[in-house]
Amino acid sequence: EVQLVESGGGLVQPGGSLRLSCAASGFTFSSYAMSWVRQAPGKGLEWVSVIGGDAITTFYADSLKGRFTISRDHSKNTLYLQMNSLRAEDTAVYYCAKTKWTGYYFFDSWGQGTLVTVSS
Amino acid sequence: QSALTQPASVSGSPGQSITISCIGTSSDVGSYNLVSWYQQNPDKAPKLMIYEGSKRPSGVSNRFSGSKSGNTASLTISGLQAEDEADYYCCSYAGTNTVVFGGGTKLTVL
Numbered sequence: 080e081v082q083l084v085e086s087g088g089g090l091v092q093p094g095g096s097l098r099l100s101c102a103a104s105g106f107t108f109s110s111y112a113m114s115w116v117r118q119a120p121g122k123g124l125e126w127v128s129v130i131g132g133d134a135i136t137t138f139y140a141d142s143l144k145g146r147f148t149i150s151r152d153h154s155k156n157t158l159y160l161q162m163n164s165l166r167a168e169d170t171a172v173y174y175c176a177k178t179k180w181t182g183y184y185f186f187d188s189w190g191q192g193t194l195v196t197v198s199s
Numbered sequence: 200q201s202a203l204t205q206p207a208s209v210s211g212s213p214g215q216s217i218t219i220s221c222i223g224t225s226s227d228v229g230s231y232n233l234v235s236w237y238q239q240n241p242d243k244a245p246k247l248m249i250y251e252g253s254k255r256p257s258g259v260s261n262r263f264s265g266s267k268s269g270n271t272a273s274l275t276i277s278g279l280q281a282e283d284e285a286d287y288y289c290c291s292y293a294g295t296n297t298v299v300f301g302g303g304t305k306l307t308v309l
Contacts, residue, residue, distance in 0.1 A: 123202065123301065123302045124237070124239075124245065124288050124290070125300060126290070126299070129296075140297065141297070174244060180296075183233070183250070183251065184233045184235070184291075184292040184298050185233075185251070186235070186237070188247075189245050191243075192244060
């Protein structure tokens with residue numbers, strides 16, 4: 080059974096940084112792309128970023144403008160999202176998702192999410 | 200990328216069929232048969248219901264079906280059940296290795 084468990088969320092001041100983690104189990108982690116998708120309170124889903132199983136290929140939503148960095152560690156079966164220069168509008172639940180990317184573009188398993196609140 | 204357009208809410212009675220539309224553009228929905236649909240219950244993670252426009256993952260009821268015409272994708276739920284009440288989101292490939300979600304539709308089972 081696929082399990083994805085996010086952690087690292089919390090309260091951070093505007094301009095601050097935070098690193099989210101997603102521990103994966105139940106599948107061959109290195110064989111799948113992984114993504115981050117966020118959801119602001121009471122709002123819809125927004126795709127943030129994806130990283131290929133090669134741990135090199137990455138893509139980001141244009142709106143992030145280079146503030147976020149996705150990475151993964153296959154020795155730890157863990158996905159990361161480094162978030163810098165955080166703004167109030169980054170406040171959201173951040174989900175990690177097992178992803179079918181090139182040629183498919185869908186998210187077939189999701190974690191329960193971790194809440195990031197950007198506020199002074 | 201602009202969000203895909205979904206109705207804010209739809210409703211139906213048990214046993215009826217409902218359809219949720221997802222309107223995109225020729226740059227996303229209209230150009231690719233790569234629309235997926237997700238069901239989200241309150242305070243829960245989304246769940247994949249349809250991928251590649253009309254394919255169902257293992258375990259998803261065949262009451263759920265997907266289709267596309269032009270720039271509009273649709274999710275149809277037949278034989279509506281109380282357990283179907285949830286938020287539904289569409290998502291489409293938008294080119295250059297990006298995807299875009301719809302704003303979401305709240306389904307109420309009357």
